[in-house]
Amino acid sequence: MNAEKRYQIFSRLREHNPEPKTELEYQSPFELLIAVLLSAQATDVSVNKATRKLFAVANTPEKMLALGVEGVKHYIRTIGLFNTKAENVIKTCARLLDEHQGEIPQTREALEKLPGVGRKTANVVLNTAFRQPAMAVDTHIFRVSNRTGIAKGKNVLEVEQRLMRLVPKEFLLDAHHWLILHGRYICTARKPRCNACLIEDLCEFKEKTD
Secondary structure (H helix, E strand, C coil), X not given: CCXXXXXXXXXHHHHHCCCCCCCCCCCCHHHHHHHXXXXXXXXXXXXXXXXXXXXXXXXXXXXXXXXXXXXXXXXXXXXXXXXXXXXXXXXXXXXXXHHHCCCCCCCHHHXXXXXXXXXHHHHHHHHHCCCCCCCCCCHHHHXXXXXXXXXXXXCHHHHHHHHHHHCCHHHHHHHHHHHHHHHHHCCCCCCCCHXXXXXXXXXXXXXXXX
């Protein structure tokens, strides 16, 4: 795909949704970190349902730590892998207090040292909470990038690096959200909704649906 097409694609996505937001509910960088940590292999809807009650009682590392692993489990048992996630939440809160005075670090290296926080989670926090150019490639972004031809890659890291290089700079801060939402609602896994797609004429996917 050429640079002009990419520019047109992101121009249209921006025009349609000028201020895209994550669908995870949060009020602070700490809440976002915990929500993203809980969202692995779970839907944003299921995470929001659990965190509404959890954050009402524990919205800081100190309060979360006070709940303990069993206390956290009580609120998140409707989410997949809740046992491991509860342990990671508590370990992460302990480390935030020990090493970062309870603040959320603003570098990928420091974030990735937190238990249960991988590259994708770190990128979401950097981009969404701290407005740093970062690309958290999930299954939606991986699919849309490859299917459309925006940034093809054999694995998540390859797609991330290509997107960071190929997305025009003026769109970089919000590209992550546009691509996720596009993959979630339009360019869906089993059957893309090409007839409802804003960028159908620019997309290089050969097997378009009616």
